Amino acid sequence: MRLFVPAAGLLVLGLLAGPVSRLSAAPPAELKKLHVLLAFDTEDEELASSLKIDELRMRRLLRETIPEDRYALTTLKGKAVTPDRILGYYRDLKVGPDDGVLFFYGGHGALDPAKKHFFNLACDKKLYRETVRKAMEARKAALVVVMSDCCSTPTKVATVKPRLATARSAEAIHPTVRCLLFQSRGSVDVTAATDNSSWSDDEKGGLFTRAVCRMMTTGVKELDRDRDGFVSWAEFFPQLQKETQIVFNGWSRELRARGATITAGTQRPHSFALGDAPAGAERDYAVLTIENATEDVLTYRCRWAGETEWSEFKLPRGARKVHYVALTAGQPALPQLEAEIVGRGKGKLTPGKWTGKGEPGADDGETFRIRPRKKD
Numbered sequence: 001m002r003l004f005v006p007a008a009g010l011l012v013l014g015l016l017a018g019p020v021s022r023l024s025a026a027p028p029a030e031l032k033k034l035h036v037l038l039a040f041d042t043e044d045e046e047l048a049s050s051l052k053i054d055e056l057r058m059r060r061l062l063r064e065t066i067p068e069d070r071y072a073l074t075t076l077k078g079k080a081v082t083p084d085r086i087l088g089y090y091r092d093l094k095v096g097p098d099d100g101v102l103f104f105y106g107g108h109g110a111l112d113p114a115k116k117h118f119f120n121l122a123c124d125k126k127l128y129r130e131t132v133r134k135a136m137e138a139r140k141a142a143l144v145v146v147m148s149d150c151c152s153t154p155t156k157v158a159t160v161k162p163r164l165a166t167a168r169s170a171e172a173i174h175p176t177v178r179c180l181l182f183q184s185r186g187s188v189d190v191t192a193a194t195d196n197s198s199w200s201d202d203e204k205g206g207l208f209t210r211a212v213c214r215m216m217t218t219g220v221k222e223l224d225r226d227r228d229g230f231v232s233w234a235e236f237f238p239q240l241q242k243e244t245q246i247v248f249n250g251w252s253r254e255l256r257a258r259g260a261t262i263t264a265g266t267q268r269p270h271s272f273a274l275g276d277a278p279a280g281a282e283r284d285y286a287v288l289t290i291e292n293a294t295e296d297v298l299t300y301r302c303r304w305a306g307e308t309e310w311s312e313f314k315l316p317r318g319a320r321k322v323h324y325v326a327l328t329a330g331q332p333a334l335p336q337l338e339a340e341i342v343g344r345g346k347g348k349l350t351p352g353k354w355t356g357k358g359e360p361g362a363d364d365g366e367t368f369r370i371r372p373r374k375k376d
Contacts, residue, residue, distance in 0.1 A: 030182045031142055032098045034071040036062060037089055041081045041107030043122035053205030054106045054149060061213045065174035081107065083127045090135040100143035100181060101136050106206060109150030109191070117191065119150060133189055145181065146189040149206040151197040175220045179231040186276035188233050194270045199248065207251060208269060211244040233274040238326060241268050246309050265312030284327040286334045287365025288351035291320045294372045299342040305335040322362040341370065
């Protein structure tokens, strides 16, 4: 499902953004064409206004960053958003080995008991994201990208008409879009939130969609953390997480000031896959886990050294939360995590270092166990 003054998403494990080291290598040649399918489940009345804005935003992104002859766009919305129509599109799609495919979904989403993510369509049918991804991968395109702005619990809000500037057609591919959608390879699969809701409103649409559009129009120089002239999805995604959290922080402050009830303290996107890994794809991370060993809910906020924005969390009794940040090559020391725990004060926590492929787990770094206060 998708929460309204929440909007979209689902995921597993919150990360704190940071630079990712990447071995220097010439990126692949540009793909010939990108085949884009946008699916906005506007049949759900609670989400319709917000999703209409997201559609306008995504169409504008494509039009302003990719010349018209370099991509083909199909949009499904309303009653057309069904498993048959989505999977049928990929079954019938003709692509070559030098083409890419992009699927962007906006609507409700959830996890099943086995923690598998699915799109919870308004037609009363479930469509598992792995089913969509496999259908896309079956076309044997060079690049498969799945992105979703979706979540679990609907909340009603007032309708406001969308206000977006008219898009101008691109004369050349935007450099960042070129890296991510025309020069990357493999399967990329990301969604809007981690183990919780993603949010939206009827005035500006989904927070994740806003972050995606802003980050994809940011310059390569700003996003290229390893300074090799290319932005990989491994570099881009942590920065997309950070931008989504920044958008959430500002948005939630504004809404709370208006008297709205925002039940979450964070929204951080999650990645299921980030494309082909470069040669020697192991990476170094600073990792620490906070464990709530008290009898109550533990509320805290934290940020890595060098970050300006705080992220807020609530841990139920017995729960653990892993925090990690990728390290740059030759980084002299591990960054500390500044944490402020409600009722406990604040301090700086030193993480452990973990090297490996994929994402670190809760047992891969230092653990800080918050215990009950001693009684006088």
